[in-house]
Amino acid sequence: MAAAAVVEEEEVIIVGAGQSGLAAAACLSLRGVRSLVLERDDCVGSLWRKRSYDRVRLHLAKHFCALPHAPHPDAAPTYLPRDDFARYLDAYAARFAVRTRLRREVRRASYDVAAARWEVEAVDLAAGGKVELYAARFLVVASGENDExxxxxxxxxxxxxxxxxxxxxxxxxxxxxxxxxxxxxxxxxxxxxxxxxxxxxxxxxxxxxxxxxxxxxxxxxxxxxxxxxxxxxxxxxxxxxxxxxxxxxxxxxxxxxxxxxxxxxxxxxxxxxxxxxxxxxxxxxxxxxxxxxxxxxxxxxxxxxxxxxxxxxxxxxxxxxYRSTVRRWLKSDDGLIGDDGMATRSYPEHWKGENGLYVAGMVRRGIYGSYEDAEFIAEDISKQLHPEAHGNGNNGKQEQLLAS
Missing domain, CATH: 3.50.50.60 (FAD/NAD(P)-binding domain)
Known part of the structure; x- marks a missing residue:
């Protein structure tokens, strides 16, 4: 009989290494919270690198298309070409030491009430589908609206x-x-x-x-x-x-x-x-x-x-x-994510569910939405893990972002 897979313990599991997942990981890291990003493809930002046509440029000016704590340089074009933005995501992941596991396809994620943790099953596509098990107090769904x-x-x-x-x-x-x-x-x-x-x-x-x-x-x-x-x-x-x-x-x-x-x-x-x-x-x-x-x-x-x-x-x-495929693997009925795999609640109440479940970049607000979601989520998780350092910081942060 084959030995059972070892369960790897993490504070936060993030599913998806696109702009939303990277932003969430970076914001958590800056608050001293450890996270691990699981990504099905073999690179970060695969939508931009592998599924976009050559002539793509961002439709919004660069100051609307930056992730938290990393504005685009003054010398960058106002409307970034696809390849420039893909390189920006690579540099962003490196700058904030985002921990990623590439070629990991999440097959199931469910909440264990008794253990008060999320249990995530993924397969290593580079290793013939070897099963990996993870457990975390918090789960961030950041696999995007353009999944399939x-x-x-x-x-x-x-x-x-x-x-x-x-x-x-x-x-x-x-x-x-x-x-x-x-x-x-x-x-x-x-x-x-x-x-x-x-x-x-x-x-x-x-x-x-x-x-x-x-x-x-x-x-x-x-x-x-x-x-x-x-x-x-x-x-x-x-x-x-x-x-x-x-x-x-x-x-x-x-x-x-x-x-x-x-x-x-x-x-x-x-x-x-x-x-x-x-x-x-x-x-x-x-x-x-x-x-x-x-x-x-x-x-x-x-x-x-x-x-x-x-x-x-x-x-x-x-x-x-495209369509989201979240409902195929996420076993949760708290109403945060609908049958279409997208957030069911309207902005700005869309990002937080029950039992430590969050969604990032799943309410069709583009790169700027990824920015805001990452800050909201990281602040909320950090406040739960380190309440002594916060006071009312989360409310103030959210009000500041909504007014920006």
Whole structure:
């Protein structure tokens, strides 16, 4: 009989070595709290290094995209390229001596009431699936909203003769010049990939089924700067006024705006406005064709849409998003995380559950949200472990962050 795996004791287990997990580990370390980060991939920040296309730049200015205690240098570009941000995450992990175990896939995490601790089972993917057991008083879920790609089931897609990709597999338009390419999905990834393809000479079409707000980086950064000072509806009015000046009536070109304002939408729903990188100009010029109906089926190289139209394509890129997989391994019914694997409570009450359970970066607030969550969580855990050093520090810290 094989010997049982040894249980490794930690103060805090963090699942996920993306921006949220690294930030939480760093903030804990600065407060003298030991943590261990378990990461399924073979590097930190794998979303940026392995699942992003080559031309990606951060949509927000760098001061909105820094993690705690490590601002970007003055010499850094205002909008960081993907590779620069990936290197920043590497340096961040090294600077704060973040303890990581890479190639560890968490299979189960449950709370033992009698022992008052979280028990975590992971497998070492680099060692043939060897089982490892961990125990910790606190568990931080930081595995992100972009954990597993979502690809719709399309009848006949298996017979399509060309290349079929998800956005996480798309890197560049190399080899696409002169080819007819369909991009399915009108979010930020779909719009940027369509722009990338059209700029390289591909005959590009994009499926945009729903309503969408289109903004510029500059307009959105103005909105972010105003957020601490103005109500959402006022910010929406100003954003839409600026968008009207810059874009005109986007509905004329197949991009209908929602009734809900862009900043309210960002703060209260899972949807994000599209930050335009030049796609809209190519739509207006006809270089990118907008198709308003969903894909119904595929017949050879012909794609049929729900409005009955058919067009031939040489390649299809599904920019259809991702899903969280937290509910597959987290055994907890305290209501902190919903069936979709995301935080169920609205900001700023979303990050803390029962029995030492926390979530970081699971409420769709981007890098800035990762920053705040990390500080909240680290302060709360530190206060429980070292109450003599805190007093009312947690409330003061949270009020300071919410006002920033």
């Amino acid at each position: 790609k979502v690809v719709p089931e399309v009848p006949g897609i298996e017979g399509f003769p060309g290349k079929v990709l998800h956005a996480c597999e798309y890197k560049s338009p190399e080899g696409m010049k002169g080819k007819s390419v369909l991009v399915v999905g009108g979010g930020n990834s779909g719009m940027e990939i369509a722009y990338d393809l059209a700029g390289a000479g591909a005959v590009t079409s994009i499926v945009v089924r729903g309503e969408v707000h289109v903004v510029t980086k500059e307009i959105w950064n103005v909105a972010m700067a105003l957020y601490p000072y103005l109500p959402l509806w006022v910010i929406d009015k100003l954003v839409l006024l600026m968008c009207a000046v810059v874009f005109g009536d986007t509905a004329k070109h197949g991009l209908r705006r929602p009734a809900i304002g862009p900043f309210t939408m960002k703060c209260t729903t899972p949807a994000y406005p599209v930050v335009d990188v030049g796609t809209y100009a190519k739509i207006k010029s006809g270089e990118i064709r907008v198709l308003p109906a969903a894909v119904k089926s595929v017949h050879g190289n012909l794609v049929e849409f729900n409005d009955g139209k058919q067009y031939p394509f040489d390649a299809i890129v599904f920019a259809t998003g």
